[in-house]
Amino acid sequence: MNELGRVTIAQMIMFLIPCPLLFFFFFFLTRNKSSKELPLPPGPYPWPIVGNLYQMGKNTHIRLAEMAQVYGPLMSLRLGQRILIVGSSPAAASEILKTHDRALSGGSVSVLLQGSAVHNMNLVFSTETSDEWRKIRNLYASKIFSSEAMESRADMRENKVMEMVKYIGSIGGENISIKDVMLVTATNIIGNTTLSMDLVDFEGNGIGAGIKGSVRRLSSLGAQQPLADKYPIFGRWDIQGWTKQVIHIIEQELGTIWDNILQTKRNGTNNNYIRRI
Incomplete structure (x- = not known):
């Protein structure tokens, strides 16, 4: 056999060997988990x-x-x-x-967060509709978001909207980000509904000053579905660093704000951080 023939055969062998491995890899990723699955x-x-x-x-x-x-x-x-x-x-x-x-009614939680400290700890990061989950949901529904509770806080919501209108009017001819102003108003409505206190003012100051940036980054990460959610085979590895960023925002950034709020409430102080116009 000449040199050309040996090179051709060697190339064919090198090409054919990976083919079965590639086939089984594709089959593993695309096969159904169970033949008994419903149509x-x-x-x-x-x-x-x-x-x-x-x-x-x-x-x-x-x-x-x-x-x-x-x-x-x-x-x-x-x-x-x-x-x-x-x-x-x-x-x-x-x-x-x-x-x-x-x-x-169970939530869709990233594979990378399942098993973490935040999994099944609240309504947002819970995949299970356990008794504890239903207890928390019923508490929200009956004490915070019931028609009676919402009606009792109608004056508070109206006052927060009026504070927003007055603030916009005080700016004059300066440029203003309406979405940022509305976010402050919404944040303080939620803060007064759940904690009876304002969290941030229109200048970005207050006990919840960093909450706006943290929520935006968390929302951005939530929109970036990690690779492991499409291919659970990668669930053991945080290839994109997604989990590390989410946990840092929840535990460090939002966790610090929450600790400050609790400390303020325990000290009996309830400062109003919205600038009165």
Whole structure:
């Protein structure tokens, strides 16, 4: 056999050896976890590995509406290895949010946060509808957000809105960020509803001065779905540093603000941080 023949055979062997490994890797990522799974609602055909991610685009809500016209008011999508069920009609919403509320009321928490200090500790980062979860939810519903409680705080909300209007009027011809002013107002309405105190003023000062930036960063991270949520095989590793950032904001930044609020309440002080106009 000449030199050319040996090189060709060697190249073929080097090409063929990885093929079975690649096939089994694709099969492992795309195979169903159980052959006994119930049939899913109709939906677009998923590609290997990526599923239907390539079909989402930038305007996801528009693409989902277009898909619903083709596949119906209840459809299934695959985002990597994850299955997403989308309801897009009043009847589907009623089934999800009312008829089967008990079974579907658990939150969608990132794989990377499950098992962390914040998992199942509150309503936001809870995947379980346990007795403790229902107890907290009922407390919110009956003591804070009931119609009687909301009506009793109507004057407070009106006062906060008027403070916002007066502040905007005092600025004169200066540029102002309306969304920042509204965020301060909303924050103080929540602060007075739950803690009977203002948290921040329109200049960014107060006991909750850092809450605006922390909430924005946390919301931004929440919108950046980590790789492990699409491919749970990577759940053991925080490849993107996502978990570290989320935990830091919750425990260090928001945790410090919460400690300061508790200390203020325990000391019996209740300073009003909104500048009166």
